Amino acid sequence: MGGRVSFAVDLSVGDQVLTDLGLARIDAIERHGVAATGPCGQVRIAYTELAVRGVEASGAQAVHQPMTAWWDALDEQVRNTTLSKLAIVLEIKTGYRSGWSNDSTAGEPFHPFGPAFKVSLHQQAIAMAAQLAMREQASPHELSGSSGGQEGRSTVTPRAIEKWVKAYEAQGLRGLVDGRSTRNRKGFDDLDARFRAIVDEVVAPFDGTASAVNLEELRRRTWLKMTEQGLERSIVPERLSLEYISWRYNTRGSRPRAHRSAAVRKRSAHKPSLVVHPSHVAIDSTRADNLVWDELRQTPYSVEITAIISVSTRVILALRVTPRSANGVEAGLCLYDAMRPLSMKVEGATADHWRWAGIPKSLESPLFTARQDVSRPLDTLQGTHQVPGLRPTSIRSDHGSIFMSAHFKELLRNFGISLWSSRVGASTDNAYIERFWETIQSALQAVEGYKGRNVSERGRKVIQANQPLMTAFELETHLRRYVALQYHLTPHRGLHIPGLETHKVTPLEYFDFAMEACGDISVPQHPDLIFDFLPIRWLTIRHAGVEFKGLSYDSPVLDQYRHVRRGTFRPDDSAAPFFYDPRDVTRIWFRDPDKGRVSEVPCRQAHLFLAPLTARIRDKAIAAIAARDGGKKLRRHTATELIIDELGALHQGSPSKDWNATMTAERLRFETSQRDHAEVLEAWRRVDPALPRISAAEPESEFEPWPDLAADN
Numbered sequence: 158m159g160g161r162v163s164f165a166v167d168l169s170v171g172d173q174v175l176t177d178l179g180l181a182r183i184d185a186i187e188r189h190g191v192a193a194t195g196p197c198g199q200v201r202i203a204y205t206e207l208a209v210r211g212v213e214a215s216g217a218q219a220v221h222q223p224m225t226a227w228w229d230a231l232d233e234q235v236r237n238t239t240l241s242k243l244a245i246v247l248e249i250k251t252g253y254r255s256g257w258s259n260d261s262t263a264g265e266p267f268h269p270f271g272p273a274f275k276v277s278l279h280q281q282a283i284a285m286a287a288q289l290a291m292r293e294q295a296s297p298h299e300l301s302g303s304s305g306g307q308e309g310r311s312t313v314t315p316r317a318i319e320k321w322v323k324a325y326e327a328q329g330l331r332g333l334v335d336g337r338s339t340r341n342r343k344g345f346d347d348l349d350a351r352f353r354a355i356v357d358e359v360v361a362p363f364d365g366t367a368s369a370v371n372l373e374e375l376r377r378r379t380w381l382k383m384t385e386q387g388l389e390r391s392i393v394p395e396r397l398s399l400e401y402i403s404w405r406y407n408t409r410g411s412r413p414r415a416h417r418s419a420a421v422r423k424r425s426a427h428k429p430s431l432v433v434h435p436s437h438v439a440i441d442s443t444r445a446d447n448l449v450w451d452e453l454r455q456t457p458y459s460v461e462i463t464a465i466i467s468v469s470t471r472v473i474l475a476l477r478v479t480p481r482s483a484n485g486v487e488a489g490l491c492l493y494d495a496m497r498p499l500s501m502k503v504e505g506a507t508a509d510h511w512r513w514a515g516i517p518k519s520l521e522s523p524l525f526t527a528r529q530d531v532s533r534p535l536d537t538l539q540g541t542h543q544v545p546g547l548r549p550t551s552i553r554s555d556h557g558s559i560f561m562s563a564h565f566k567e568l569l570r571n572f573g574i575s576l577w578s579s580r581v582g583a584s585t586d587n588a589y590i591e592r593f594w595e596t597i598q599s600a601l602q603a604v605e606g607y608k609g610r611n612v613s614e615r616g617r618k619v620i621q622a623n624q625p626l627m628t629a630f631e632l633e634t635h636l637r638r639y640v641a642l643q644y645h646l647t648p649h650r651g652l653h654i655p656g657l658e659t660h661k662v663t664p665l666e667y668f669d670f671a672m673e674a675c676g677d678i679s680v681p682q683h684p685d686l687i688f689d690f691l692p693i694r695w696l697t698i699r700h701a702g703v704e705f706k707g708l709s710y711d712s713p714v715l716d717q718y719r720h721v722r723r724g725t726f727r728p729d730d731s732a733a734p735f736f737y738d739p740r741d742v743t744r745i746w747f748r749d750p751d752k753g754r755v756s757e758v759p760c761r762q763a764h765l766f767l768a769p770l771t772a773r774i775r776d777k778a779i780a781a782i783a784a785r786d787g788g789k790k791l792r793r794h795t796a797t798e799l800i801i802d803e804l805g806a807l808h809q810g811s812p813s814k815d816w817n818a819t820m821t822a823e824r825l826r827f828e829t830s831q832r833d834h835a836e837v838l839e840a841w842r843r844v845d846p847a848l849p850r851i852s853a854a855e856p857e858s859e860f861e862p863w864p865d866l867a868a869d870n
Contacts, residue, residue, distance in 0.1 A: 168218060174202065175217040175228070177329040179243050179256055195256065205371040206411075235334065242333040245289075245318065246325045249281050278322060282315035289313050345401050349392045353401070355382045360405050365417025375402050434675045435467045435668055438474060438495065439553040439590040440560065442483050446598070448606040449478075450626035451821045457606065458821050460629050462597075462636065463488060465495045466590050468553070470668040471649050472531075472545060473593070473640045478633035479829075480822030485562030486692065486739055487826075490833065492568060493690040496680050498546040501641045503538050511544060511637050515682035516840045528677045532665040535646055542641045545668055548680045551575040553587050564692055571689070572680075600639035604632070629825050630832075684840035685755045687833060688736045688746060695732040696745075702761065703735070703745075706772075707779055707796035710745050712758040726750075739772035740830035762797050768804055769827030773819065778803040 173180045174193050181195030190203040207219045220228060228236065247256040252271020254262065269276035269284055276284075324332030345353070359378045363369070379402060380390060409419050441464065448457040461483050465475040475494035479487045500514035531543035552574055554560035560578075569576050579586035601607055606626045627635065648661035654670055662670075680686070696703040698718050702711025718725075718733060726733045736746040736755065743766055744759045760766075778800045807820070 168207075172218040174207065174219045174221060175330075176200065176202075176221045177331065179247060179330060180217060182257065182260070205369070208372070231334065238335070239330065239333045242321050243325070243330060245285060246321050246333070249278070249285060249318070249322055250325075278319060279315065282318040282322075285318050286313055286315045345397075345404070348397060348401055349388075351386070351388060352379075352383070352393045352398065355379055355386070355388075356402055356405050358382065359402075360409060363406070363409050363413075363416045364419075365413050367413070367416075369412050369416075372399070372403055372406070375406055433469050433671070434550065434678075435470045435472070435671045436547055436550040436678045437468050437553070438465050438549045438551075439468055439587055440465045440488065440491065441555065441587060441590040441594075442479070442488070442557065442559065443594050444481070445478065445632070446601050446608055446610055447604065447632060448608060448626055449629045449632050450606075451824070452628060453824060454817065454821060456821070457626055458818065460632070460825070462594075463491045464590065464593065465491055465549075465552075466593055467547075467668065468589050470671055471589070471593075471652060471664040472668045473644065473664075474544070474546065476633070476637055476640060477829075478629050478636070480629075480825050482822075483559050484739075485559050485564040488559045488562075488565050489568045489690045490687075492549075492552075492565075493687055494546075496546050496548055497682065497686070498679075499544040501542045501544070501638065503540060503542065503642070505539075508638055508642070510634055511641070513682075513836060513840055514543070515546060516684060516843055517682060528672060528679070530669045532663065532669050533646075535663075538642055538646075542645070543665070544641060544645075545665075546679060548572060548678050549574050550678065551577055553577045553579065553590075555579045555587055556581065568690060596644065597636065597639070600636055600643075604635060630828065684837055684844060685748075687837055688748070688755050691736045691738050691746075693734045694737045694745070695727065695730075696735050697730070697732050703758070705735075705737075705745070706742070706775060707800055708742065708775070709761045709797055710758045711761055712747070712756065714747060714749060714756040715758065738830055738834075740826040741770070741834075742772050742775050743770050760797070762801060765801050766804065768807075769824045770804065771823040771826050774804065774807065774823050775800065777816075777819075778807060781807075 168183060168186065168191065170183055170185065172183045174183060174191070175181075176193075176195055178195050181193035181200060183191050183193045184199065185192040187201070190201055191207070192199060192201050194200075202221060206221060208221075231239070244254040248254045248266075248270045250256075250271075251258075252266025252273060253260070254265070266273060268274055269281055321333055326332075356379055359375060359382065376399060379398075383390065409416050442461050445460045445462050449460055450456075451458055459481055461479050461481055463475075463477050463479055463483055464473055466473055475491045477487065477491050477494065494511075497513055498515040499511040501511055502509050529543070531545045533540070533542065550573075552569065554576065556578055559565060560576075566576065568574075598610075604627055645665045646663055648663055649667070652662040652664065652667045654660060654662060654667070694705060696705055698715050698721070700719050702709055702715065704710075721731050721733070723729070723731045725731060733747065735758070736748070738745075742760075743763045744757050746755050747758050748755045781803050782799050807816075
């Protein structure tokens with residue numbers, strides 16, 4: 158008969174499974190596997206990990222798959238001897254030869270075996286050796302194969318029994334196999350090279366993308382490929398070949414998650430990066446584990462955190478709280494923060510926001526200011542805390558759309574920054590910023606609205622009664638205070654100065670040390686620096702100003718450029734460059750080529766906008782108008798009025814729940830834009846005191862001081 162012979166073996170409660178720790182008894186038959194109790198407690202074994210083969214000499218109806226090939230490769234006499242040793246070890250450790258109290262023989266436990274008698278291992282080994290001497294008189298050769306000595310004297314010494322117990326504790330059942338019994342076995346190098354190549358090909362797909370299979374399926378695939386290549390199975394020993402298949406698969410792990418980890422480790426570097434200059438930074442954006450409060454709609458919502466870290470010094474150069482699905486412009490503005498020296502001042506129990514600390518007193522010569530140390534004494538939190546700024550030479554990021562966007566890449570090209578994208582699947586490439594997300598958990602868990610890292614950590618009530626949530630701006634302020642007043646002042650275990658390895662170093666101290674050794678890299682600080690990080694739109698200046706996306710903008714600063722010659726700003730047309738912030742489209746900005754100053758160009762009807770207007774809300778309004786008018790193009794003289802009318806309907810409430818969430822996110826973007834540009838005007842006031850003062854949109858809030866870190870050092 159050429160057909161395959163098949164058989165089935167039933168498993169039921171009470172049957173035994175041979176595991177690497179000995180025999181386990183099945184307690185329950187579950188949906189995906191069995192629950193069994195062994196010498197060390199209950200375990201669960203999936204059906205795919207069971208090799209069922211009927212009752213063996215050991216009394217087991219099944220064998221745990223990971224040890225199947227190894228166990229089958231042993232001679233029957235070696236297996237029986239190993240099981241006899243296992244019974245001796247289990248009696249010493251538990252008092253029962255089976256390892257279970259509910260499966261004891263009459264009289265067990267016998268003195269002095271088991272923990273109940275509180276006898277040392279050495280004394281139990283002496284007693285067991287004496288018991289074996291008496292047993293060998295009735296049943297010789299059970300363990301040693303030969304008495305080899307005087308009658309009534311066991312060749313198994315107390316010292317050997319102690320070694321069995323320790324070997325079992327270290328290696329399980331494998332530790333009880335006498336190495337002499339496997340010394341003459343063939344190694345994997347003796348297997349046919351063609352067979353080994355086929356096995357490698359069979360296990361290659363298990364890199365985390367393929368589902369796990371059992372040993373029998375791997376063997377079937379191997380035999381099938383051998384048949385396809387015209388190879389006979391007889392070219393390799395059956396037991397050794399099965400052991401090789403099991404070994405090659407186990408090197409990748411037992412589950413897809415382990416397969417992915419092995420694949421990542423294989424791709425990861427084996428030596429640390431040689432990048433030591435503080436200007437090598439890493440950027441990432443992650444979902445905040447806290448809900449924040451929308452004051453306009455009176456509802457909680459989720460936000461994201463974007464941060465930039467100096468890899469070698471672990472200093473956080475920038476941190477922003479943004480709406481979900483941050484875009485390339487917001488990533489660029491985080492880079493803008495990283496290039497600016499900032500500071501935070503603590504007075505009593507209050508602390509201000511991060512403030513720009515690098516504007517020169519005169520713009521006639523905007524030279525590099527001399528670098529100042531950012532580290533400070535740890536005996537008090539009072540005073541000014543520095544957050545350094547520098548121009549990155551390279552930046553590490555993942556393949557998120559915001560870091561792969563055209564705008565973000567253009568910024569990096571303009572500033573001469575190299576983009577180092579992490580390799581696909583190699584999450585460890587950006588490990589430093591990923592580790593910071595774990596560090597910042599202590600700050601997130603300290604305020605209301607913490608919802609856990611994932612669903613399994615989430616409680617039934619995320620928002621507690623009488624405990625108000627923070628707004629997004631308040632959360633950003635809280636996190637920045639944590640960075641400046643705790644993280645930067647806490648010694649970091651990953652930072653070591655050569656020759657002072659035992660000295661505890663904070664990130665700011667290491668930053669000062671690295672800057673002295675490597676040299677400073679910074680950009681000239683200027684109040685208009687933000688505009689180098691905003692998109693540019695080329696628009697034609699006419700007698701009525703400029704038109705862009707249905708909105709009309711005009712200002713006296715455009716008077717001398719209303720009818721310029723073609724090629725004035727760029728070849729082939731008369732368009733001029735305008736800085737454009739998609740977070741606030743009620744205004745654009747124009748740099749006067751003669752004066753070099755960037756001036757605001759507001760929308761003609763800006764005073765009529767009673768709600769935040771971002772690029773996304775404007776585009777939504779235009780789309781609604783087009784749908785209502787049958788797809789007609791907006792007329793120039795009525796476009797702005799139509800958009801204003803439509804905005805009222807959008808802000809009063811939309812039947813779409815998704816759009817309500819969008820309005821919340823866009824309002825956050827609009828408010829952040831107001832603060833960023835208010836800071837620019839405040840910087841200009843510091844340069845020219847005659848300018849009117851513009852303060853931040855949000856008032857400072859009371860601050861509870863962080864613990865005194867000096868007491869821990």
